[in-house]
Amino acid sequence: MYIIVVGGGKVGYHLTKALLADGHEILVIERDRRKCDLISDELGGVVMHGDGCEASNLADAGTARADMIIAVTGDDEDNMVVCQVAKAKFQVPRAIARINNPKNEAIFKRLGIDETVSSTQVIMERIQMGMPTHPLLHLLDVRAHGLEVVEFRVPAGARSVGRRLRDIILPLHSVIPLIISPSKGPVVPTGETIIEADSEVMAVTRTESEDQLRLLFTEAR
Amino acid sequence: MRVLIMGCGRVGSTLAVDLDRDGHEVTVLDLNAAQFKRLPAGFRGVSVVGNGIDQDTLRRAGIESADAFAAVTQGDNRNLMASQIAKHIFRVPRVVCRIYDPIREELYRGMGLETVSPTLVISGLLKASIERE
Numbered sequence: 001m002y003i004i005v006v007g008g009g010k011v012g013y014h015l016t017k018a019l020l021a022d023g024h025e026i027l028v029i030e031r032d033r034r035k036c037d038l039i040s041d042e043l044g045g046v047v048m049h050g051d052g053c054e055a056s057n058l059a060d061a062g063t064a065r066a067d068m069i070i071a072v073t074g075d076d077e078d079n080m081v082v083c084q085v086a087k088a089k090f091q092v093p094r095a096i097a098r099i100n101n102p103k104n105e106a107i108f109k110r111l112g113i114d115e116t117v118s119s120t121q122v123i124m125e126r127i128q129m130g131m132p133t134h135p136l137l138h139l140l141d142v143r144a145h146g147l148e149v150v151e152f153r154v155p156a157g158a159r160s161v162g163r164r165l166r167d168i169i170l171p172l173h174s175v176i177p178l179i180i181s182p183s184k185g186p187v188v189p190t191g192e193t194i195i196e197a198d199s200e201v202m203a204v205t206r207t208e209s210e211d212q213l214r215l216l217f218t219e220a221r
Numbered sequence: 222m223r224v225l226i227m228g229c230g231r232v233g234s235t236l237a238v239d240l241d242r243d244g245h246e247v248t249v250l251d252l253n254a255a256q257f258k259r260l261p262a263g264f265r266g267v268s269v270v271g272n273g274i275d276q277d278t279l280r281r282a283g284i285e286s287a288d289a290f291a292a293v294t295q296g297d298n299r300n301l302m303a304s305q306i307a308k309h310i311f312r313v314p315r316v317v318c319r320i321y322d323p324i325r326e327e328l329y330r331g332m333g334l335e336t337v338s339p340t341l342v343i344s345g346l347l348k349a350s351i352e353r354e
Contacts, residue, residue, distance in 0.1 A: 053298055055324040077274055077298040081325070084301075089328055103276060111305050 004066045006052030006082045007073035008035045027061055053081045063090040072098040083113045136214050149204050152214050156197035160217045166191030171209035178202040225287040227273035227303050228294035234259035241266050250282045273303040289315035297322050
């Protein structure tokens with residue numbers, strides 16, 4: 001595949017290295033001459049010096065024949081424009097944007113950039129995973145269906161403790177495929193499964209039902 | 222009309238003063254509080270410090286009740302992102318956006334944004350005055 005990476009900072013550099021190792025044809029577009037030199041010293045002639053938001057630079061880079069463009073600069077507005085220009089002017093089939101401010105994820109989606117990676121969000125969630133008191137973790141997005149896979153812990157004293165799963169009415173399109181309980185370990189639950197305190201519950205749910213679902217299991221008696 | 226202007230540089234501040242003089246309710250938004258020095262003493266509008274591509278800042282600056290939004294910072298991409306947020310998320314009835322790069326200007330105009338490219342406007346004016354007999 002021919003992939004254009006816009007932004008040659010840390011993320012762009014390591015991404016390019018990995019994609020080259022996978023055998024793809026890569027071009028990095030980077031504004032800062034020094035970063036360009038560093039990349040070409042290490043990875044060879046895969047860099048173009050210039051502003052990746054300028055349509056003329058994208059034309060020179062052969063964007064019209066690119067299979068994918070990935071915008072990983074540190075500025076969300078630049079990543080947004082790169083993806084929009086690549087899609088609208090050069091008909092690039094796939095455009096992926098890095099998001100620095102997690103608040104922008106919803107905006108990007110509304111503006112037609114479906115594929116995003118929020119580096120700040122990913123780091124925050126990784127750190128939260130190590131914290132004992134996180135309310136809910138996002139494990140995976142199933143964007144095409146508006147679903148997500150989440151995990152939460154049932155605290156001692158929650159209303160759900162001691163109840164059978166069938167007696168808890170889940171929100172629409174929510175499924176509990178796995179419960180890790182302190183006594184039984186991982187269990188694929190049935191309606192008869194009894195909720196124990198300190199269990200980890202994995203659930204598939206719609207984004208808008210996430211809070212409702214979590215409260216069913218975690219709200220105090 | 223309630224008008225929110227993002228960017229208090231030469232153009233933003235001049236626009237703010239002009240609209241204020243015409244009796245409009247003007248709010249000016251800029252990342253840098255020092256830029257508000259460009260607004261004269263008699264200016265009746267409101268100035269807000271903050272980043273215009275942040276939804277919460279835009280709300281704080283009153284975008285939800287704005288009749289018009291103008292993006293006139295130095296950054297084309299920042300203007301483009303803020304204008305699209307104003308138009309598509311906050312549904313501001315009138316959104317205008319300054320874009321220096323004529324290629325980007327043409328593209329986003331095609332996507333339904335109301336845009337002005339100073340590059341084209343000024344070169345057009347200069348050409349006209351050069352060719353004037």
